[in-house]
Amino acid sequence: MSLLGFIWKFMNPRAQFLFFTIAGLLAGLGVQVEAADSGRHDTADGLVLTPPMGWYPWNQFGQDPQNEGLIKEIGEAVVQSGMRDVGYSFVGPDEGICFRRSTNGLLSTVESRYPSGLRGLGDYIHRLGLKYALYTDAGTNTCSGAMPGTKGHEFEDMRSFADWRCDYLKIDWCNTDGMDPANAYTRLHEALLRSGRPIVHSLCSWGVGNPWNWAAPVGHLWRTTGDICGPGRADYGNAEKIAFFNQGLYPHAGPGYWNDPDMLIVGMAGLSEAQNRTIFSLWCLMASPLIAGNDVRAMSASTLAILTNLEAIAVNQDPLGIQGHVVSHTNGLSIWAGKPLFDGSQAVVIYNEQKVPAPIRIAWSELGLQTSSGIYVRDLWSHRSTGPFAEGITLMVPGQDVLMLRLAQTKAFPIPPITSADTYLISLQASGPAAQTLTGQLTVKTVGTDALHLWQVRRDLPDWLSVKVSKHGKSQTFSNRIHTAGLAKGHYHAVVRADNTEPVSRKPMSALYYDVDLEVQDDVAMK
Ligand code: GLA
Numbered sequence: 028m029s030l031l032g033f034i035w036k037f038m039n040p041r042a043q044f045l046f047f048t049i050a051g052l053l054a055g056l057g058v059q060v061e062a063a064d065s066g067r068h069d070t071a072d073g074l075v076l077t078p079p080m081g082w083y084p085w086n087q088f089g090q091d092p093q094n095e096g097l098i099k100e101i102g103e104a105v106v107q108s109g110m111r112d113v114g115y116s117f118v119g120p121d122e123g124i125c126f127r128r129s130t131n132g133l134l135s136t137v138e139s140r141y142p143s144g145l146r147g148l149g150d151y152i153h154r155l156g157l158k159y160a161l162y163t164d165a166g167t168n169t170c171s172g173a174m175p176g177t178k179g180h181e182f183e184d185m186r187s188f189a190d191w192r193c194d195y196l197k198i199d200w201c202n203t204d205g206m207d208p209a210n211a212y213t214r215l216h217e218a219l220l221r222s223g224r225p226i227v228h229s230l231c232s233w234g235v236g237n238p239w240n241w242a243a244p245v246g247h248l249w250r251t252t253g254d255i256c257g258p259g260r261a262d263y264g265n266a267e268k269i270a271f272f273n274q275g276l277y278p279h280a281g282p283g284y285w286n287d288p289d290m291l292i293v294g295m296a297g298l299s300e301a302q303n304r305t306i307f308s309l310w311c312l313m314a315s316p317l318i319a320g321n322d323v324r325a326m327s328a329s330t331l332a333i334l335t336n337l338e339a340i341a342v343n344q345d346p347l348g349i350q351g352h353v354v355s356h357t358n359g360l361s362i363w364a365g366k367p368l369f370d371g372s373q374a375v376v377i378y379n380e381q382k383v384p385a386p387i388r389i390a391w392s393e394l395g396l397q398t399s400s401g402i403y404v405r406d407l408w409s410h411r412s413t414g415p416f417a418e419g420i421t422l423m424v425p426g427q428d429v430l431m432l433r434l435a436q437t438k439a440f441p442i443p444p445i446t447s448a449d450t451y452l453i454s455l456q457a458s459g460p461a462a463q464t465l466t467g468q469l470t471v472k473t474v475g476t477d478a479l480h481l482w483q484v485r486r487d488l489p490d491w492l493s494v495k496v497s498k499h500g501k502s503q504t505f506s507n508r509i510h511t512a513g514l515a516k517g518h519y520h521a522v523v524r525a526d527n528t529e530p531v532s533r534k535p536m537s538a539l540y541y542d543v544d545l546e547v548q549d550d551v552a553m554k
Contacts, residue, residue, distance in 0.1 A: 066241055066243045066244045067243065070282060072225050072283075073526060073537055074247055075285070076537040077537060078248075078315060079116075079227060079229075080114040080117070080316070080317040081195070081317075081319070082115060082323060083119070084101070086261075086320030087259060087321055088258060089258025090121075090122055090124065090171055090173065093121065093122075094123065098118065098152070101322075101324060102151070102152050102157050105118055106155050108323060108326070109335055110319070110335060111157060111447050112447050112472075112474060113337055113340055113445060114340055114446075115317070115334075116157055116158045117159075117160040117195040117227070118157045119152065119161050122162055122169045122199070123140070124137055125145060125161070125162070128180070133183055134180075145161070145191040149193065153192065153450065153451040153452035153541075156448045159192055159194050160194065162197045162199065163188070164176035164198065164200070165177060165199065165206065166178050166199075166201055166202030166204075167202045169199060169201060170199060172202075177198070181217075186222050188226065192224070193226055194225075195229060196226050196228060198212070198228070198229065199231045200231055200235060209236060212228075212238070213245045216246060225538075225540055228248075229249075230248070230250065231250045232249070232250065234250060234251045238250075239251065239280075242284070246284070247283060248284070248285040248287040250288075252269045252272055254289060255269055256295075261297050263297075269289060270313070272288075274350075276350075277349075277351065280348070281349070282535075283348075285315065285350075286350065292321070293319065293320075294319070294321030294330035294334065301429075302427070304333055304408060304429060305428060307333050307336070307339060308339060308378075308408075311339045311340065311342045311431070312342060312351040312375075312431070313352070314348060337442060337445075338405070339407050339431060345369055345374075345443060346369045346532050347368065348534075350365075350366075351363050351365050351366030352364075352365050358381070360380070360387060362387075363376040363377070363378065368433070369443050369532035370440075370441050370532075371435065371436065372434060373394060373396065373433070374407075374432070375394065375431075376431050377389075377422065377429060377432075378424075378429050379424040379425065379426060379429070383426045384426050386423050388419060389422070390419035391434075393419075396434060400415060401415025402414055402416055402434050402436065403434070403435050403437065403440075404432055405435070405440045406432060407431040408430075441475075442476050443475050444479055444529060444530075444536065445475055447473075448541070451540070452541065452542050453468075453543045454543075454546075456548065457545070457546070458548040460549050462510065462511050462551050462553070462554055464509065464511075465509040465545075468507065469541060470503070473501050478498070478500055478501050478530075479501070479527050479529075479536075480527060481496055481503065482526070482539060485525070485526070489519070492508070492523075492543060493510075494507050496525070505525070505541075512551060512553050513552070515550050520545075522540055523540065524539070524540050525538065526539075527539070
């Protein structure tokens with residue numbers, strides 16, 4: 028255990044809060060809180076090699092309004108609004124009274140709220156071309172006490188989440204008296220592995236136990252701070268504090284393991300357009316998970332434009348996966364940089380906390396940019412390019428707002444591939460004693476400048492399934508061919524995995540996973 032971790036254990040909650048505030052101030056000043064190595068993250072599962080994107084209900088709704096109807100409507104809105112196509116994929120309930128513990132010790136759905144069952148809701152989400160997110164707690168109970176926690180049931184509970192076809196599990200830290208976060212989350216990681224399903228492990232200890240120092244080998248993202256707001260009560264000042272704290276943890280994040288400064292408050296009541304733009308820009312630059320928290324069924328055109336700004340998302344989803352941070356902070360004017368991108372360009376955010384516009388001079392040499400022929404500047408909110416500029420640039424930053432820029436030696440500002448699919452579930456039925464061939468397709472497309480190479484499907488498929496991929500520009504079709512010869516009556520399931528690399532940086536992309544279900548209604552002959 029690190030020295031800070033050791034001291035932390037003996038601090039009472041008020042002292043921990045004070046520590047958090049002081050650390051936040053130091054981080055805001057560019058002082059690194061602790062430079063310990065977060066340990067090696069194993070990327071073999073190919074999960075979230077760029078920061079996860081999606082939607083969770085907590086910030087807007089809190090607990091009571093969550094039910095199957097709400098989650099389905101939100102999923103539909105994510106598709107219809109175009110959010111899915113620019114990368115938002117993980118959607119599901121937070122602490123939404125989803126399950127109870129039955130007398131046999133296993134979890135079961137609270138059907139009065141989720142009548143299709145948690146598996147049925149998962150299938151619905153997957154058919155929308157979205158990934159299924161769920162929530163639990165490492166302690167005895169979830170925070171409100173409405174649901175059981177996993178303590179003492181880690182292995183069977185992770186099996187239940189896998190049976191429900193969960194793809195992303197947020198594990199909270201309420202009711203954990205006497206527990207050590209590193210031990211508890213390590214055990215949960217082992218239980219997730221044992222479940223046999225690739226599931227993104229989202230640790231939610233609010234920074235307790237300094238997860239950035241030890242969580243990379245056991246998880247994919249970890250909350251670095253307390254909650255960004257109470258349900259329905261967006262708090263810009265707190266979001267700003269969290270951003271300044273979280274940026275200082277930049278050495279601890281990378282592809283597949285991310286610092287999580289909490290879900291977005293963009294689009295919630297009480298925030299101005301400039302505040303929404305500022306939060307989104309900072310989260311993008313910090314390679315933070317982009318988990319929307321607003322009511323996406325009823326958002327303004329301005330909120331939608333911010334959440335789907337592809338040029339900003341491209342910075343967040345950059346294949347190098349580097350977290351940017353504050354490189355200078357004077358008189359309420361901060362420069363957030365240290366974010367090289369896949370094509371050799373750099374992303375920069377300039378944040379003006381003051382009410383009045385402020386001029387700023389940025390010399391290329393300060394950012395470590397070398398140039399013989401000047402630097403082109405792309406404004407990622409006005410979508411305009413200028414330059415080349417020989418040594419630097421002077422800009423006016425509007426009051427309480429940001430400028431978000433990309434700087435490059437060439438005029439081109441390519442967008443990396445951002446992937447979405449029209450479904451993540453192929454489900455087929457066969458009846459009668461004669462062998463049959465069934466087919467089902469899904470289409471995977473990317474937004475981005477370059478088309479991808481062909482997705483490579485893993486060879487570990489069961490005998491009854493074969494998959495062929497064909498390419499048409501930026502879309503690729505996965506043709507699933509099922510042959511039922513010799514199968515006994517029953518249900519069959521396979522998880523298909525495909526891999527790809529980003530063509531410019533040649534970095535591995537997040538693996539693509541989907542489920543194939545087959546129901547065979549009668550025993551089938553060999554031919
Ligand atoms: C904690 C988490 C929140 C949310 C609530 C649910 O406070 O940090 O994001 O999940 O629990 O009670």
